[in-house]
Amino acid sequence: MSNDDARDHEPADAPSPGASQTISGIGSDYYTEEIHGPLEYFTIDAFELAEGETIRELEIAYATFGELNDAKDNAILFPHMYSGTSKDMEMYVGEGLALDPSEYFIILPNQIGNGLSTSPHNVGGPMGQGDFPDIRISDDIRAQHRLVTEKFRIEELQLVLGWSMGAQQTYEWAVRYPEMVRRAAPIGGTARNPVLSGLLVDALIMALETDPNWDDGYYENQRDLRRGLRHHARIWALMGTSAELWREESWRDAGFSSLDDFLFNLWDNWFLPMDPNDLRCMAWKWKHADVGRITDGDLAAALDRIEAKTYVMPFEKDYVFPVADCQREAEMISDSEFHPIPSPWGHFGMFGFDPSDFEFIDERLGELLAEPV
């Protein structure tokens, strides 16, 4: 990959002012292939969760780009963040980019609970809405492992990467299946969720559950919870960014004309169409992420299992997954490099609102993929 190519790339799929989400996305129209697809589905008949319950006919929705080669050794797995879908990270996939589909077979799985895979809002019967069981990161990774090994017969992944909850999944992959993961790029996330990050989850869940129409999760229409969803969105605006972004009004560079424009048409626009039970499911999973569960609570022992060449890539001004928390984990991984991403956007630097953030990340991914392992 040439760096010049990357610089020419416009991350056009980043959330932008006036995205169609607002118009078409409210309520039940939001979780559709029209918006997030096209998708394929991998079904597991009876999937036992880490917490004990069994989901019947668990469906993992996923998208793929490129072709799996005959040796089945050109695969990359790229799970997504909180509130996201496979669609959201497609901006990092393209010819001339590090994740080049003419070279790699790139799988983008959807999290359990994200609204496209099996989720509180789309599952019927005894597990719908407020009855949906707690899901752990390890559940997703075990389901993704079956997708990768049973559906595609892949035995090694050239790269697992992800942002935020995608980083949590990346770490879980590298610790749980170290022999399969050649390279790992956890971006803006940690292997054990920081306490601070868990407090953010608490605040986000409280915003949803305190809504007068929450009704223990048995509401009729997600739109009735728009107050809680807006509150949730505004907490994200506060914590998902950085002091510098607000002080310097760097959001203007991304095309927002005023503070209200930015708050309504980015943050509210992003979260208002979503299902609160689905968000709550992902939030609980995020809060409880901890690879140390694989090694009886010993984080260092867990991270010592990692065989992958690992680029630990925090955002320098991230409030949610602070850079020092990421660095501490990087030091516990035998073959790791530490590449903090300079961005005024804090945690949300991943979207490439500042094109130089996108370029920085894409370049590091290109370097990592070029590393011999």
Add this chain to the structure above:
Amino acid sequence: MSNDDARDHEPADAPSPGASQTISGIGSDYYTEEIHGPLEYFTIDAFELAEGETIRELEIAYATFGELNDAKDNAILFPHMYSGTSKDMEMYVGEGLALDPSEYFIILPNQIGNGLSTSPHNVGGPMGQGDFPDIRISDDIRAQHRLVTEKFRIEELQLVLGWSMGAQQTYEWAVRYPEMVRRAAPIGGTARNPVLSGLLVDALIMALETDPNWDDGYYENQRDLRRGLRHHARIWALMGTSAELWREESWRDAGFSSLDDFLFNLWDNWFLPMDPNDLRCMAWKWKHADVGRITDGDLAAALDRIEAKTYVMPFEKDYVFPVADCQREAEMISDSEFHPIPSPWGHFGMFGFDPSDFEFIDERLGELLAEPV
């Protein structure tokens, strides 16, 4: 003042695990002189607010320490922060400390809306609860000015200081009455509220207003809003501290035995007894603080009015009033020094949970008071 004396001082009045607030403070028992007094009261018959309404019989509750000398030139004014009262900052007043009542006459005024001065929950008639008008920092400072000049006939203040909203009031004093303020110490706060800090206010207000029992502020009992109050408390725990505090578990050094102990017995304990309308009143005031209103929106012109020797003292890891925002303002003040406070506690370093924070602040105040002006 000797530094050794300061180091020996134990800030025993900081909020602590198991403070009596929980037991005695729920609901209407909280805003009493038993907990926050003793207090005196200054009454203004008809006080016209910046936003236009008139409060009849506005009462400013205040506490004093020491004696006003015959020349009336030994006075210090020390307003308080959000959710606070005059009682909360008494820990900085004492023999051997910078604010020594054997030398100075120290006035601690209570904010309009804080629950002890005229406030939504204690005013009857047409302005109670959800009908209480919006109050501005300038309203408080004009009322305090009348207290200082009419009640005590004071024409100069040796020092005005305060933390957070107390810093906002300090700036308003120094800009509005520059000829009266000899020295100023805004601690962990700014002259114009940062956008980020306003977003925090929005989140705090949403936490209260989204409570199912909010009822536009016309609830019967503040205890019915405990869910919103707890949510509000947890957002403060998240934003009022620093990543380091959580990563290093520095809260253990302050005597908390577990994370739950810390969350329930500091944060929830602090906010649960309070009146949501009173909090909302202070929060709106905080969000809209801006000394530039005195100079047609020109912040630099406003800060250029300051004649006081000014120590700008942000907390190095403060999320709410970021250090760079404070520094930018310090550079606009002609006779200012910049003294960032190193503390893992972020915005809440003021309480001296780490005694070295208290000592640092007390020492700087001693130096400032020793400055010739």
